[in-house]
Amino acid sequence: SQPSAFMNQLIKLSNMSQPVLGQQPSGINNLTQAMVLLNISVQALEETQEELQPEDMVSLVQLLSLTSDVPSEPSVHSENSSNEKIQELSQHFISVADSIISEDNALKWQAIKEVVNGPMDVVKSIDQMVTRLSSRLTAETDHLTIQSPNIRVEVQHQKLEDESKGSSFCGPETEKHAGLDCISVPHQKIQDLHNNGFYKLTLVNTWYGSLRPLLSLEENITMEPTVTDGSQRYLGTVLGSSVISSTVLRDNQPVSTEVQIQLQHRVQFSMDTMYDPVCAFWDFNLSPEAGGWWNTKGCEVVSKHQAFTVCYCNHTTNFALLLQVYETQRSPENEKALQVLTFIGCGVSLCGLLFTFILFVAVGVPKSDRTTVHKNLIGALGVAELLLMCSDWTAENQAACFVVTALLHLFFMASFSWMLVEGLLLWSKVVSVNISEDRRMKLYYVIGWGLPVLIVAVTLAVSADKYKADHHCWLSVKTDTIWAFVGPVIFVLVVNAVVLCRVVMVTVSSANRRAKMLSPSSASKMQTFDLTWAVTRPVLILLPVLGLTWLCGVLVHLSVVLAYGFIVLNSFQGLYIFLVYAVYNSEVRNAIKRIKEKRKALSFTNCSQPTSFLPSQRAPVTSWNCRQPTPSSPETSETSGPTSSTSTSLVIKNESFRKESFVSFSLKQVSRNQEVQLTGFKPSGC
Incomplete structure (x- = not known):
């Protein structure tokens, strides 16, 4: 094929400079040859009106690579390479590089x-x-800047003293973005270098403004998406800023130090997408066959803003901002509705847990390992949901928010730990376990409270500075801290899922045995019903109690309907526990029944208690009427003793009896020193 216009011009200029290049123009042995080649390359670029072709770019990339390897010390062949020539060489080098990484060459x-x-x-x-x-x-100046449209290089010579200031470098303003990309070495780090015996440093800073379009055309950057609540769907990761670098040198040898970077967001997204910034650097040692790849080790986000992000890295190299792009799955109205539903659900759940705990204590449910486990689960989950409802009020106070985050972590972990204990207890009832109840309860307490305390303590000790999220009181999902909660929860859910499967198998087996005992005519119909109910009943009862409804959390990003379902199933978990442990719990119902029967028995005993009357006592509510019996009265026929003795009839009217009720007693004359005691019973209708 015919050489391009640029290559023809380059060959023409090279022939004119052949005496300088020597007999081997393909090799660059000294700075003089490098200067000539870069000079004629810049001339060819300026004189050629046509765009560079792919083969031209390959040649220029190879030229830059060869030039960068030329020794910098003056040699016999480069005695005339003065410092001004070195600066000119650097300017030409940057100009050639700028022409290659122009946005026009993206394809x-x-x-x-x-x-x-x-x-x-x-x-x-x-x-x-x-x-x-x-x-x-x-050599002749402490500060040198080399600039082209897409590249800016700054070389700064700095002597370290006791009051040395930090170093700062910013890229130029662009037409599209008014904000500046900056990188700096903090004052304290410069002071630390001085304290370690460093007295003179050279800082090399570079800004690249056109790399983002070139690198964005490559395959999508592979990164694990940030854990979200399901309101967004992860689309991918793209380069979202310019590239900026910093190198600290001592005697031409790099020195590692910490830097702070501020990078402007260079990507515009549609209204239905959002992004999450990640601080990264280009690691040439990562995938060396591909020239390197992005790495995030040692870098973290300090603060996020609408137009820029501030990063902090513990080393110097080429930095950029990667943006994880998400598609918004829910409208603001749905987000608000889900928040309100969560708050209402937690309130209802908290009331259900409170009523359940009160019932367990008030009605005198018989003490057992099962009721003890239930009480601990209710207590842990109740405190966790109360803290969750109050967490938004402490978000503004960092110290209070940190404490609430730790308590939320502890009590939610305790809740899941006691859900695990519920599963283990259920397993011990289904499968024979040779362990005493006392030893079993000690093990349950270690699992229910000991493990959560240990997990939270270790997490705080290892990553206290990365523990809390930026804008709300919960674990940070930007680091591995979130796995201190997600990991144990996944383990609990897997174990409880196995327990549930075992329970279903046992209940189905029991239903089969029951069906075989029925008559052949009704066995088939009853067997189908029993099997269906044997599978459905434990699933409906145990899913919320064992925490298995949290498995829906992995599907919330698929649909807003699933998000509503997840909120309903889990924020109302306390209500489910109230129904299972209180309303439909035979132990609680039997305890309430015993209380009712006891009260009924006490009421009957009070109604049937005998009342004594003594003649000497006066009852204001009782009237005494004495009359002589008539011959026809029944009392005359019941006389005992001689007929000459007189008999008096005493009629008692008691206001505590019914109005029409009269009780008659026969009184006989006795000796004066005898005492008469009358005993009467209230009518059964009192």
Whole structure:
């Protein structure tokens, strides 16, 4: 094929400079040859009106790579390479590099990706060139800036003293974005270097403004998405900022130190998408056959803003901002409705748990390992939901929010631990377990409270600075801290799922045995019903109690309907526990029945208690009427003793009896020193 316009012009200029290049123009042995080749390359670029072709870009990338490897010390062949020439060489180097990584060449980089690793090869060549020439670039000045439309390089020579200030570098303003990309070495880190015996440093900072479009055309950046609540669907990760680098040198040798970076967001998203920034750097040692890849080790987000993000990294290299893009699954109205539903559900759940606990204590449910486990689960889950309802009120106070986060972590972990104990207890009832009740309860307490305390304590000790999320009182999902909750929860759910399967198998087996005892005519119909109910009943009862409804959390990102279902199933978990442990619990119902029967028996005893009457006592509510019996009265026929003795009839009217009720007693004359005691019973209708 015919050479491109740029290549023809480059060959023409090279022939004119052949005496300088020597007999081997393909090799670059000294800085003088590098200067000539870079000079004619810049001239060819300026004189050529046509765009660069892919083969031109490959040649220029190779030229930059060869030039960056040339020794910087003057040699016999480069005695005339003064410091001004070195600065000119650096300027030409940056100009050639700028022409290659221009946004106009984005598609051409795709065409040559089989030959050249990518635009970061140019960045690597610039790093090597500036590092090699840094001492000569600052030989006559302490500060040098080399700039092109897409690249800005700053070399700064700094002497360290007791009052040395930090170093800061910013890229230029652009037409599209007014904010600046900046990188700085904090004052304290410069002071630490001085205290460690460093007295002179060279800082090399570089800004690349056109790499984002070039790298965005590559395959999607592979990163694990941030854990979300299901309101967004992860789409992918893209480069979302310019690339900025910093290198600290001592005697041309790199020195590792911490840096702070502020990067502007260079990507515009639609209204139905959102992004989450991740601080990263280009690691040339990661996938070296591909020229490196993005790495996030040692970098973290300090603060996020609408237009920019501040990062902090514990080393120096080429940094950028990766944006994890999410598609919004729910409207603001749905988000608000879900928040309100969660608050209402937690309130109802808390009331249900409170009523259940009161019933367990008030009605005198017989003490057993099962009721003890129930009480602990109710207590842990109740405190956790109370803290969850109050967590939003402490979000503004960082100290209070941190404490609430730790308590939420503890009590939710305790809730799931006691759900695990519920599963183990159920397993011990279904499968024979040779362990005494006392030893079993000690083990349950260790699992229910000991493990949560241990998990929270270890998590706080290992990652206290990364423990809490940025804007709400819960564990940070940006780091591995969230696995201190998610990991144990997954384990509990898996174990309880196995327990539930075992319970279903046992109940189905029991239903089969029952069906075989029926007559053949009704066995088939009853067997189908029993099997269906044997599977359905334990699932309906045990799913919320064992916490298995939390498995729905992995599906909430698929549909807003599933999100509502997840909220209803879990925020109303206390209500389910109230129904299972209180309303439909035979022990509680029997205890309430015994209380009712006891009260009824006491009421009957009070109604049937005998009342004594003595003649000497006066009852204001009783009237005494004495009359002589008539011959026809029944009392005359019941006389005892001689007929000459007189008999008196005493009629008692008691106001506590019914109005029409009269009780008659026969009184006989007795000796004066005898006492008469009358005993009467209230009518049965009192």
